[in-house]
Amino acid sequence: MPELAEVEYYRKRWLPAMGQSVERIRLHPEKRIFRGVDSTALARDLTGSTFTAALRHGKQMCFRFGDRHWLGVHLGMTGKLRFASDAIQQAKHDHLVLDMQGGGSMVFSDPRLFGRILYANTAAVVPDWWRDLPPEVLSKEFTQEWMNGFLDRRAGAPIKAVLLMQERFPGIGNWMADEILWRARIHPATRAGRISRVKRRRLYACIREVSEDALAVIGTEWNRPPDDWLFNHRWKDGGQCPKTGGRLRRESIGGRTTCWSPKWQQLRV
């Protein structure tokens, strides 16, 4: 589930614990979530340290403890963060539980185990894996030219697949890509290199617009998006396009379930 705005929503779920110190850590170190991580060091180092910062970049999160302990979190497909204000029992899918001095717990759960925890103990400004991240799509470094250059590099791939590439579009996921292409009136199977100048401008604007809208609606309280987005109509067969009233199509494009409005988004080859 988690794309840009959902990840932001989950990041905020941990903020109530900010400033508190970690009293005890409970984890399932054998799970795939911790692949490549020294979970013994993680548990030892974080115990007694204070939660000092909560960062997000695209779909990645980074939580700082003290001044040199860094916990990276990626939610994968089904990961969630929550803060439980009372003492909790560790459930089957609660792979990491930080019991805080205030009596509450920071919990990371993930039934499907596609998520990932990273850990770094370093006096550097940020850990290696938090350096050299691509510009956020809402930053001023994410320019029209920067986007166009990538479309030309990935000229042969369907634009749907290109928008999902985190190296250039951090935070965009399956539903956002469909929403963006629908608003920009671009067929998802269009080869990236074949998109006209005019459509590229429109695509760029829609990337920023959908990102802003998603953060505003989902990123803070996870409200239900309005019905004039594609969002509420895209999940199952038989949906109706809010623009044309016509029937939406669903098909796999770029290896992912894709929804579009055939009359509204025509494929020109």
Next chain:
DNA sequence: ATTCTTGTTGCATC
């Protein structure tokens, strides 16, 4: 029982 999945990675092939 079977098929589906809002993400990423590793590998085969071009």
Next chain:
DNA sequence: AGATGCAACAAGAA
């Protein structure tokens, strides 16, 4: 070398 496409990962939901 770089781009592209697809299977695999794992478990719950429909």
